[in-house]
Amino acid sequence: MNRINQKLQENKKLISIYFTAGYPEIDDTVTIIQNLEKSGADIIEIGLPFSDPLADGPTIQASSTQALKNGMTTELLFRQLESIRKTVNIPLIIMGYFNPIMQYGVEAFCKKCREIGIDGLIIPDLPIDVYEEQYQTLFESNNLSNIFLITPQTSTERIHYIDAMSTSFIYMVSSASTTGAQSGFGNEQKYYFKRISEMKLNSPLIVGFGISNHETFTQATEYANGVIVGSAFINHIKKNGIDNFKKFIVNILNK
Amino acid sequence: MKDLKMSYHVNKKGYYGEFGGAYIPEMLYPNVEELRLNYQKIMEEPDFKSEFQQLLKNYVGRPSPLYFAKRLSEKYQAKIYLKREDLNHTGAHKINNTIGQILMAKRLGKTRIIAETGAGQHGVATATVCALMDIQCIVYMGEIDIKRQAPNVARMKMLGAEVRPATSGSKTLKDATNEAIRDWINNPSDTHYIIGSVVGPHPYPDMVAQFQSVISEEIQWQLQEQEGTNKPNYVIACVGGGSNAAGAYYHFLDDESVNLIAVEAAGLGIKSGKSAATSALGNEGIIHGSKTLLMQTKDGQITEPYSISAGLDYPGVGPMHAHLFQTKRAEFIAISDDEAMNAGLELCKMEGIIPAIESSHAFAVLKKKPFKPDDIIVINLSGRGDKDLETYINHFNL
Numbered sequence: 001m002n003r004i005n006q007k008l009q010e011n012k013k014l015i016s017i018y019f020t021a022g023y024p025e026i027d028d029t030v031t032i033i034q035n036l037e038k039s040g041a042d043i044i045e046i047g048l049p050f051s052d053p054l055a056d057g058p059t060i061q062a063s064s065t066q067a068l069k070n071g072m073t074t075e076l077l078f079r080q081l082e083s084i085r086k087t088v089n090i091p092l093i094i095m096g097y098f099n100p101i102m103q104y105g106v107e108a109f110c111k112k113c114r115e116i117g118i119d120g121l122i123i124p125d126l127p128i129d130v131y132e133e134q135y136q137t138l139f140e141s142n143n144l145s146n147i148f149l150i151t152p153q154t155s156t157e158r159i160h161y162i163d164a165m166s167t168s169f170i171y172m173v174s175s176a177s178t179t180g181a182q183s184g185f186g187n188e189q190k191y192y193f194k195r196i197s198e199m200k201l202n203s204p205l206i207v208g209f210g211i212s213n214h215e216t217f218t219q220a221t222e223y224a225n226g227v228i229v230g231s232a233f234i235n236h237i238k239k240n241g242i243d244n245f246k247k248f249i250v251n252i253l254n255k
Numbered sequence: 256m257k258d259l260k261m262s263y264h265v266n267k268k269g270y271y272g273e274f275g276g277a278y279i280p281e282m283l284y285p286n287v288e289e290l291r292l293n294y295q296k297i298m299e300e301p302d303f304k305s306e307f308q309q310l311l312k313n314y315v316g317r318p319s320p321l322y323f324a325k326r327l328s329e330k331y332q333a334k335i336y337l338k339r340e341d342l343n344h345t346g347a348h349k350i351n352n353t354i355g356q357i358l359m360a361k362r363l364g365k366t367r368i369i370a371e372t373g374a375g376q377h378g379v380a381t382a383t384v385c386a387l388m389d390i391q392c393i394v395y396m397g398e399i400d401i402k403r404q405a406p407n408v409a410r411m412k413m414l415g416a417e418v419r420p421a422t423s424g425s426k427t428l429k430d431a432t433n434e435a436i437r438d439w440i441n442n443p444s445d446t447h448y449i450i451g452s453v454v455g456p457h458p459y460p461d462m463v464a465q466f467q468s469v470i471s472e473e474i475q476w477q478l479q480e481q482e483g484t485n486k487p488n489y490v491i492a493c494v495g496g497g498s499n500a501a502g503a504y505y506h507f508l509d510d511e512s513v514n515l516i517a518v519e520a521a522g523l524g525i526k527s528g529k530s531a532a533t534s535a536l537g538n539e540g541i542i543h544g545s546k547t548l549l550m551q552t553k554d555g556q557i558t559e560p561y562s563i564s565a566g567l568d569y570p571g572v573g574p575m576h577a578h579l580f581q582t583k584r585a586e587f588i589a590i591s592d593d594e595a596m597n598a599g600l601e602l603c604k605m606e607g608i609i610p611a612i613e614s615s616h617a618f619a620v621l622k623k624k625p626f627k628p629d630d631i632i633v634i635n636l637s638g639r640g641d642k643d644l645e646t647y648i649n650h651f652n653l
């Protein structure tokens with residue numbers, strides 16, 4: 001069983017943290033991962049920066065632009081991660097847009113992920129039908145979970161299809177929006193969380209987009225197995241650096 | 256409208272050969288799916304067709320003339336016809352598409368329109384149809400382009416549109432397109448995105464090509480009237496995203512006796528690092544939801560193109576054109592800034608027509624390629640040059 005699924009079996013609400021590789025400094029990748037594990041994160045999503053991140057709001061756009069300016073590339077990220085499994089055991093997911101992965105070569109990319117010990121991929125602009133037709137076997141043979149998104153607009157039928165295709169968790173996008181921190185969720189979102197949880201899907205649900213504090217964490221985990229924090233974390237390291245994330249994580253979980 | 260189902264047209268899955276498809280995040284899926292399921296049906300409804308045709312005739316001023324350019328024909332020793340899209344309302348072919356899409360948006364019950372624009376031509380054409388239909392209009396435009404294209408920004412505002420600066424990335428057309436897509440993600444139910452060319456996820460390339468196909472439909476009967484044949488030997492058009500070319504080629508796509516020439520902007524030269532010649536410089540990848548040819552780094556980051564003409568300044572081409580390039584169905588020729596500007600000036604002096612700089616690129620092919628005296632050549636004159644006066648003035652020190 002891969003590390004994500006082991007983690008999902010623990011009886012607790014999970015916190016997954018996203019950061020953009022190469023931000024704020026080009027060589028911060030390994031330090032951020034190690035410090036996140038020490039500080040109590042459950043899963044880490046490593047963002048592979050892209051020049052044209054369609055699904056992202058201003059915070060992640062800006063971090064991606066800066067990371068590319070700093071010189072981040074797919075090759076370099078893989079080099080930085082080469083011995084990451086010697087120091088951390090936390091589940092690692094790479095989140096990236098499809099074009100850079102295509103240019104690296106999808107097969108080579110998957111193999112490299114396996115060598116390093118990456119557990120899953122989130123590729124928001126790789127359509128599920130293309131995945132099923134062309135890449136599913138490749139991902140599975142490299143022990144990679146492909147993680148799909150659902151939104152408030154996703155039809156019931158499609159959610160069942162996505163559930164059937166998922167091998168770890170479903171990434172539940174909190175609202176019709178690009179990524180970005182929000183301070184609280186409205187009734188519409190709570191109703192959506194409830195509606196999906198009542199579908200009794202096979203896959204656990206992790207809520208992302210808009211999670212920034214204890215309130216949004218509590219609202220989401222009333223119905224879901226955990227949360228993903230992205231923009232709020234980027235904003236945090238922009239202000240406070242990358243040395244210690246304990247307070248950041250504790251504030252979301254408990255305060 | 257789509258009566259031919261042959262190889263150079265889109266297939267059922269939304270691909271032209273290996274290009275096309277819909278590489279979009281899940282957040283966009285319902286919007287794009289709604290369009291995919293409905294566009295063909297709506298376009299074939301009799302009341303849609305008649306409203307579209309009425310507006311093209313009485314509002315846009317179609318059919319646009321197919322003009323025999325006598326002096327150019329003498330100089331270049333061929334029968335050269337100009338398809339006068341420059342005479343359309345708002346000054347370019349862009350309005351054919353925006354009329355079609357605004358009628359589509361109304362039938363889908365949408366109450367808010369968004370669009371991207373580079374030079375501002377598509378933005379103006381979108382603002383125009385939104386004024387006509389009394390629908391809210393928001394146009395995304397790169398911050399840098401807003402400064403470069405002040406008159407078109409003013410036009411959009413006069414027409415009641417809100418112009419929002421795109422401040423991300425390189426702050427030009429590709430970023431304006433990203434911002435429009437992000438807006439659509441944030442407004443999934445009431446909004447229709449009017450894309451300005453044959454780019455984006457399926458079904459956009461096919462839908463826009465069909466709206467623009469009125470160009471080749473008219474060329475067929477106009478040529479029949481004037482030459483006694485409905486087939487030219489060559490159709491020449493410039494390619495930014497590819498919509499005017501797609502429209503000019505459409506009814507000839509599957510007739511290989513008609514040669515298709517696609518003209519890209521070489522900018523300062525293909526190897527100069529300042530170019531927009533996608534077929535020469537690009538390779539296969541994903542841009543704005545479509546698998547196609549695009550200019551990018553080895554690492555898959557999309558690069559910033561350059562052309563003197565803002566309308567050709569796009570780092571990709573539509574998937575139909577990627578397929579036409581790969582299969583060699585169309586010949587791709589790259590024209591530099593200087594070649595285009597000189598060809599534009601020649602058209603002014605010899606035929607009394609000031610072309611858009613985009614269209615000037617197509618005319619520069621006359622100097623590059625030998626033709627036979629009885630070759631019938633149709634050049635798609637996609638737009639007029641009013642918007643480009645300042646560039647012409649600076650270039651020629653007028």
Ligand SMILES: Cc1ncc(COP(=O)(O)O)c(C=O)c1O
Pocket residue numbers: 347348349373374376377451452453493494495496497498499500565566567611613614637638639
């Ligand atoms: C006059 C004119 N021609 C051509 C183009 C290029 O677009 P496309 O390749 O979609 O026709 C533009 C775009 O702004 C334009 O304004």
